[in-house]
Amino acid sequence: MKYLDEFQDPGLARRLLDEIRATVTRPWALMEVCGGQTHTIIRHGIDQLLPDNVELIHGPGCPVCVTPLEVIDKALEIAARPDVIFCSFGDMLRVPGSDRDLFQVRSRGGDVRVVYSPLDALKIAQQNPHRQVVFFGIGFETTAPPNAMTVHQARKLGIPNFSLLVSHVRVPPAIEAIMQSPSCRVQAFLAAGHVCSVMGIREYPELAERFRVPIVVTGFEPLDILEGIRRTVRQLERGEHTVDNAYPRAVRPEGNPAAQAMLADVFEVTDRAWRGIGTIPASGWRLSERYRDYDAEYRFSVEGLTTREPAACRSGEVLQGLLKPHECEAFGTTCTPRTPLGATMVSSEGACAAYYLYRRLGTPPTPQEASPVA
Template identity: 85%
Template sequence: MKYIEEFNDPGLARRLLEDIRATVTRPWALMEVCGGQTHSIIRHGIDQLLPEDVELIHGPGCPVCVTPLEAIDRALAIAARPEVTFCSFGDMLRVPGTDRDLYRVKGAGGDVRVVYSPLDALRIAQENPQREVVFFGIGFETTAPANAMAVHQARRLGVRNFSLLVSHVRVPPAIEAIMSSADCRVQGFLAAGHVCSVMGTTEYPELAERHRVPIVVTGFEPLDLLEGIRRAVRQLERGEHRVENAYPRAVQDTGNPAALRMLQEVFTVTDRAWRGIGTIPGSGWRLSDAYRDFDAEHRFDVTGVTTRESARCRSGEVLQGLIKPHECEAFGTACTPRTPLGATMVSSEGACAAYYLYRRLDPAVRRAEEAEPVG
């Protein structure tokens, strides 16, 4: 299939790896921002194929994983109300709150439904005017335009029984927070191509210049990632710190104008708490005043919830790139996909889930000469 098989070519992968090996002269640490990139890296063994001097650090790019515990507990409180039909993407149902998850709310009789689009939730609201239908709007800039469109459509159509529980986050402030941390080891970034397809790249040059780090926008297939790594390493070796777009088939510097207009109309930038990390200024969106009537947090008055994180879960350190998943004592034992202590073991983009799924249970992983070729 065009743009899939051609980006999994083992021969081209070997040539890119040879170029990276020929370029590297000292250790470098790169962070991939997106959880989808993390899964692709682990699935294809890219981190094992790279020379030892190139380390990949997994960043806070899993939208489910960084959704704060307060937001999860608010969702649980709303979903348990008898008049509410609570709609969410499927990977949110297993994410643990303080004392339960959405599956348990559903098992106790709550009307919790998995949908594939926020517009599906809007349709449910239209078909069930006697119910309060709430959609759990989480994620990075990638999913925000569709959620904004659903609220926009609800207001245009006069659907008053629809609302959005918003917990959207933004990538550039997260990069700023990572680079400003005293524990930061990151020397370059692989930026998420799908985020940049919406937002463009205009927010990144200032970050690259201020923190003197290369930022390379890349995709999700093996060759996309290897090319992004190659470009980042080349910049580091030359002492450069620029923004490069290695994903031009999907990303334009100016982003998607229609999506940006919708975001500007419906959302307002706000401070946002990130699970395991803390509050990052200007790192999220909330519904603008014009759409306040569609804000589920306001409609159901679920402020002031009391939360309690698992004392054994170290997912916050995983999300900050401070440890690898298998360095957590609970990984693969007390914490598994069936008995998750944190969201990073639940989400399809979580780093802990990737390590568990692809059997990275032993920290003594095979190096490049022992790994099978990409593809």
């Protein structure tokens, strides 16, 4: 790749769309797994350019969105402690807990800091040896290796005042849970290319065969998405269900062995709750026994918290692909990025945020919008 424009060429996009239209003979429902792919689709109007009988269902591929409410509340409880410096990426600060968010904790005196790498948090721990420093480690297989490496470094360097609040989840078990749902309409998947760049594709053939669904590994630029859709629709029309790597410039079948080795050393697979979905077996990681002293949940004993989801928030249905964001009664009215009811409106990869930013479908006009222009 020389230039980003190579993957946003309108002429090539038209040719891919023509091929898709020429291939499709009946209705198909495809799920893009990653929230980054959802934002590309909505921002560029790809779903509106496709034939009417090709539907894109937005999957639960936003790590901020699927972080369960109980973990958010644990983060808030830890961050409010006077001896703690709580470090997080910026998109977690406005995610609502049961009764507050990290911004509110900070406004009330909590030492909450935005960092750009878990290693930044480790450096803060070195600079503040008399305070506890906690990094909020969330995400899929893409962000898990650097978080694992940071814990490994903390142990190697003997930094005892650093810990990790872990909420890492894994994509393949989520695909399995989606396909086993009685309300599932998904007939194929666009798999997240950055996840596969770490983990490879070895877990996907068994899922494709068992559920008889094509799984196409796809990138994040408009032409990546269209090429992924083209390959997926071609398989569906032929009655095939294989794993196809449409992102070879970033994904090798074996993934990244060094990253996988770090994950195997620091983490162990565990059941994990997904916000709006529930607990999915073997769908996450936690720190292994060897690194248990660096587990913030263990260190701060944050158990037994009572959580309360807003009754008006329907983000769970959005995350399961049962509801488009603009079909929610609260969308764009009582739920906005500044006053979010759920994480899907806050996150930079959330489906609700994508619709709010790029396509305010079904939203009543503001008074300024409704007024005639003089």
